[in-house]
Amino acid sequence: MTVYDTLLCLYMVSLEVANDCDLEPVAYEFFTQAFVLYEEEIADSKAQVTAIHLIIGTLQRMNIFGVENRDTLTHKATGYSAKLLKKPDQCRAVYACSHLFWVDDQDGIKDGERVLLCLKRALRIANAAQQMANAARGSSGPVTLFVEILNKYIYYFEKGNPQITSATIQGLIELIKTEMQSDSASVLPVSDAFFASTLRYIQFQKQKGGILGEKYDSIKV
The missing domain is CATH 1.20.930 (Transcription Elongation Factor S-II; Chain A)
Structure with a gap:
């Protein structure tokens, strides 16, 4: 230091x-x-x-x-x-900034729209990082960043951010599946396990039912 x-x-x-x-x-x-x-x-x-x-x-x-x-x-x-x-560092820092616009113990700081803007920006950076990896390796880059962002979407979805909908989460899940199924995808074991764990969590909430389960009901995993 x-x-x-x-x-x-x-x-x-x-x-x-x-x-x-x-x-x-x-x-x-x-x-x-x-x-x-x-x-x-x-x-x-x-x-x-x-x-x-x-x-x-x-x-x-x-x-x-x-x-x-x-x-x-x-x-x-x-x-x-x-x-x-580095793009991955940019992505993680930008999605961390989303928490500056949604603070649970401060009622006046719940700006769902600006949270969504941060997450969309992080998603664009993640996409740029993958494109750079594609050019360098001749194959698709790892999808870990996309899975990390998905988990941020899920966090705000459960917190009641009206800008984060089940359709948004479904779209991101499908994007990740498409990337991982690509013939040239570079799917690291940690990425695969992380994504599988995230899908299991969603399925668990669906099966558990209740108010939270109802929110997840329309999401297909």
Whole structure:
């Protein structure tokens, strides 16, 4: 861990304290300095991935920001996430940003439309990552990212996000099946097991019944 990584961690700890003490201007300044540090001093790609996820996770827990300040910070976090060096890292950071727009313990932060925009953006990045893998290997790239995004869709579906419908989930399931059945697909065992586990979970909810089971009833696995 470099001195800058340590400094970023200290900023995040300070942010938690500022949040607990209801010091919005102080917290906003700490975030501003954290973003400056990220942009100017953290150059290693792996360190950037760790740093942006740390920032996203901390911002998700903040409950003192007004609408304008929170929008500014979430915009910055999402923007930096989409600029990470590797496409898979971009994808995972962008879908992590969806949690900035839907926070369970904060009633005022449930923006289903912006959650969906994050997930769609992550899906486009995943598709771009697969196309790059296709060009490099001469075969289809792994579908792990698509399965990860499917699980995010399922999470928000169960949380009651009206923008995430059973039809949307069905479409993503069919997309993944098509990719995995491709003659040239590079299906890693972990991807296959992850997808199978996800489908078993959906089937379990369907069989269990109740309100949640009814939500899943129209989804074919």
